[in-house]
Amino acid sequence: MPVDTPRLLINLDALAANYHTLKGVGMGVEVAPVVKADAYGLGAVKVSERLWEEGARTFYVARLSEGEVLREAMGARQADILVFDGAAPGSGPRLKAANLVPVLNSLEQIARWRAEADGPPLRAALHVDTGMNRLGLTMDEIAMLARRPAELAGLEVGWILSHLACADEPGNLMNAVQRQKFDDARFLFRQARASLANSAGVFISPTYAFDQIRPGISLYGGDPTGLHSARFETVATLEAPILQVRRVAPGETIGYGGDFKARRPMRVAIIGIGYADGVLRSASKGGRVWYADGPRPVLGQVSMDLTAVDITDVPETEDFGDMVEVFGPNLSLDAAAAGAGTSAYELLVRIGSRSERYWKRFS
DSSP states (O other): OOTTOOEEEEEHHHHHHHHHHHHHHTTTOEEOOBOHHHHHHTOHHHHHHHHHHHTOOEEEESSHHHHHHHHHHHTTOOOEEEETTOOOTTOHHHHHHTTOEEEEOSHHHHHHHHTTOSSSOEEEEEEBOSSOOSSSBOHHHHHHHHHOGGGGTTEEEEEEEOOOSSTTSTTOHHHHHHHHHHHHHHHHTTTSEEEOOOTTGGGTOGGGOTTEEOOSTTTTTOOTTSOOOSSSOOOEEEEEEEEEEEEEOTTOEESGGGOEEOSSOEEEEEESOOTTTTOOGGGGTTOEEEETTEEEEEESOOOSSOEEEEOTTSOOOOOTTOEEEEESSSSOHHHHHHHTTSOHHHHHHTOOTTSEEEEEOOO
């Protein structure tokens, strides 16, 4: 591997451990991994294949194209792959060809998917909006569909879903309001599997688990409650090499705009990673990396390809080529995200294609 290349190490055993942790928290209900956005940047195919080995049988993606890629990769594995975007105009033949299940978000999508039914009933999921006001059928619409089953003729409704807006705030009253609305909708479609909880939702109360939970970030090592606890194992480690070590005199500045001015003699490591690789510019103030057994502050503005780090207090050695941990087992994904003023979700999906990906398994 060239010494100027960041790398993303993905521990598939830790991924499996997190899956089983969620299985326990969910009191044994089905755990259906969310592998949209290429499994949050960690590789949807590799992630799904390992989780299939652990017992996962249902997977969620956002886009039709993601579902097609995953279906081809899964081969003979009879996985249920649901597409959050539903049945967009013209998508019907592709959904059928790849044996994907659209999550129907509107009456228009229901009619569109019904129009494709020319044989056995087509499988579908219904998404009811319980208060988030993104995608989804209204409560009035879901009630109308229950009263008028002819509106769903030709479809086999296997799932009913909703999504919590404030699950990362367990005390937020909106959670209980949404759960009650979802319970009402679920009662109307008792034959369908009910799924409300995302990664954070399952920790509010077992009553949010219903028949299936849909974790994303917690599978990949982030703590959805923001507690930065050790309940989830580290799946992703992002690291980058030191390209040069510079000596900076008092009064000299570092990086674009001269935002940082040295107040003392400093040793500064220039590492080969920047915002093109997923280190957000917002980490310029408050960001940290892990090097030589400790957190080291980011200095000046993060640039496209390079980031400056203070290693003044590190004993002098030949640092060139050493790898610096941007996040991983020593500096958690959540801590790194907090230092950049963002979420673990964004930090993962922002990792650029220049970072070489390595999947590891030990069992």
